[in-house]
Amino acid sequence: MPLLERLQVSNHVDQIFISNGSNLFLEKKIEGLVESSPIDFLKDHWKNNNKLIFLGSIGAVVRLISPFVRSKHNDPAILVMDSKAKNVITLLGGHKQGGDSFANELAAALEAEVICTSDSFTERRIPLDCFGEGWGWERGGADVDWRKLMIRQSKEQKNIIFQSQGSKLWQKLKGCSNCSFLAKNDPISFENINLYIGQENSNICSWHPPTIIIGIGCERNTDEMVIQRAIDKSLNQNGLSLLSISGLATIDKKNDEIGLLNLSKKNEWPIYFFSASELSQVNVPTPSNVVLNEMGTASVAEAAALLLGAQSGRLIQEKQIFYSNEDEFGAVTIALVELSKPFAPQKGELHLIGSGPGDLEMLTSDSRRALTRCAAWIGYTPYLDYLESIRRPDQVRIDSKLTFERDRCEYALELAKEGARVALISSGDSGIYGMAGLALEIWLNEKIDSRPLFQVHPGISSFQMAAAKLGAPFMNDFCSISLSDLLTPWNQIERRIKNAAIGDFVIAIFNPKSIKRDWQLKKTVDLLLEFRKPSTPVAIAREVGRPDETLEIYTLETLPFNQVDMFTILVIGNSQSAIKNNKFLTPRGYLPN
Secondary structure, eight states: OOHHHHHTTTOOOOEEEEEOHHHHHOOOOTTEEEOOOHHHHHHHHHOTTTTTEEEHHHHHHHHHHHHGGGTTTTSOOOEEETTOOOEEEEEEESTTTHHHHHHHHHHHHHHEEEEEHHHHHTOOOOOOTGGGGGOEEEEEEEHHHHHHHHHHTTTTOOEEEESSSSSOOGGGGGGGTEEOOOTTTTTOOGGGEEEEEBBOSSSEEEEOOEEEEEEEOOOOOOOOOHHHHHHHHHHHHHTOOOOOOOEEEEEGGTTTTTTHHHHHHTTTOOOOOOHHHHHHHHHOOOHHHHHHHHHHHSSSSHEEEEEEEETTEEEEEEOOOOOOOOOOEEEEEEEEEEESOOOOTOOOEEEEEOBSSOOGGOHHHHHHHHHHSSSSSEEEEEHHHGGGGGGTTTTTTEEETTTTTHHHHHHHHHHHHHHHEEEEEEOOTEEESHHHHHHHHHHHOOOOOOOEEEEEEEEHHHHHHHHHEEETTSSEEEEEEOOSSSOHHHHHHHHHHHHHHHHHEEEEEEEESSSSSSSSSHHHHHHHHHOOOOOOOOEEEEEETSTOOOEEETTTOOOOOOGGGGTTEEEOTTTTOOEEEEEOOHHHHHHHH
C-alpha cells in the first residue's frame, strides 16, 4: 500500500489497478484506485504506447501476460517490481517502448536496483533504436530494419551512420565505438547507410530532428483532410519526412480554425500564431495584394514560417496553393522553412539539479531521477566528476569552466529548446548560490511558446551538511551571506552583515575568501565584533562531504584567516550558541543567560 501511494503521489503512474477481492483494496482507499480482473485490465491496456508496472513475482506476471504477447514492436513496456521496491525489472519493451529508461527513473526515485538484460545495457553501448528520444527526435523506418541494426550492434559489427541535422554531441560517447560516421562531404547513398539522422525521407532506420516549419494560410472552414494532404504533398515534393516537422505557423485570425486545430492536436504539432502587424514586417518573395486586403498583411504562409524560424531558418518552398476535391471544402497555402538547428521546446526539458556536497549518498532521489531522464549533463568539471559513476553510456557530459555560468545556462537552454532533456548541475542546492536563479532569468526572457519545461530539483547545501557534522548550530533563526562582491556590491554585503549581527542571527558565510578577495573576511569579523562577543563560536567547514573534509571550531577572536578559502563554509554562532563536548549548539529558543 505505501508503495502504491508513493508511485501515485510522485506522478510515476496515471492510474492504479488492483485484483478483484484483494484484501489490500478493502483495507484502505486510494484515490483513483480501480478494482479489476487481471484479464480485463490487460485487454483494455495492452497498447504499444503504454508502460505497465506490475507489483509481484516475475513468474506470476509472465503467466499472466503470455496470452497477450505478440511482438516487440506492438507490445507495451512491462516492468516488474517487488512489493518493497528493492528491484525494478524490464520484462518487455525496454527500447522502443521506453521500458529501460523508465525503469532507471523509477529506480532512481525509489532508490531501487535496476535489472535490465538488453545487450546495450549489459555491454554499455548506446541503444541506437531509442536514444534519439532524449534529444527530441522522432523515429522512422521499418521495424524489421531496426531489428537488423540492433543485431549488427550486438555482434559488434560496424553501423554506418550519416547525420545531417541535430546535435552531434552523442557521437563522441564511448558507447559509439562500433559506429562509423560519414562526413558531410562524403558521397551519400541510403543503400550504404545503416542509420540516417536528418530531415529527409528515407526507407532505412532513421531519426528525424524537428527542423521543418510549415507556414499555412487557408480559406475559412477548410477541411482537415485538405490541410493534411497539402502538407503531405509539400513534404513529398521536397523529399522531407513528416517526422521532421517542428511546428505549424499561421496568422492569429486562424486560432479558431477547426480543421487546423484538429490536425495540430492529432499529430502533436505545436501551432504558432502571429498578428498581421508582425507578419507584415517580414520580407517575403511572393507578397499578395489580395491577401493584404483580406488579412492586413501581404503574406501569411511565407511570413509566418519565416518569422517562426527567424534565427536560423531559410525558405525552401515558396507558397504553394492546394485546392480541395469535389467532395471537400477549402483551399490551403503552404510554405516550408528549414531550420539550421532543431526547434521543439514543447519536448525539451531543463532540469536544475543540486548534486549535494559531493558524496553520492547526499544526492536526493528526486535529483537522481532527473539525472536519469537527461540526455545531456552540463556543469562545472569537478561537480560532474562527483556524478561520473552514475552516468550512463548514452548520456553526454559537457564540461564547463568556473565563472562561465551565463554561457552554461544559455547553452543548456538552447539544447532544451531543440527538444533535448538537459541537466544543468550545481553542487549543493542549485537554488542556493547555484545556477537556478540565472537559468530562470534567461528562461523567462524567452517567449512563452519557446520555453521548454523548467524544473528545479532541491539538493543538500554545504551549510546543511556542515550543520549536521557540527551538531545543531541552526536551531534558531539564521541567514546565509556570500562575501563575493563579483555580483553584489560590497556596501550592500556590509549592510547585510550588520543587520544580521544586530538581529542576532546565526550566519552561514559562503565564498569567504579567494586569492583575489583576501580582505573581505577580516572586515566581516571586525563588523561582527562590534555586536558580538569575541568568544562567539565560529566553525570552519572545508570540503564538507568530500574526501578532504575538515571541521575545526574557533571563535571570532581566534579565527585563523589563512585556513579559509573558497572551499570553506563558515558557521558563526549567535549570542546563545555554545560549544559543548565539541558539538556546536544553538538552543531552539532564547534562554536566560
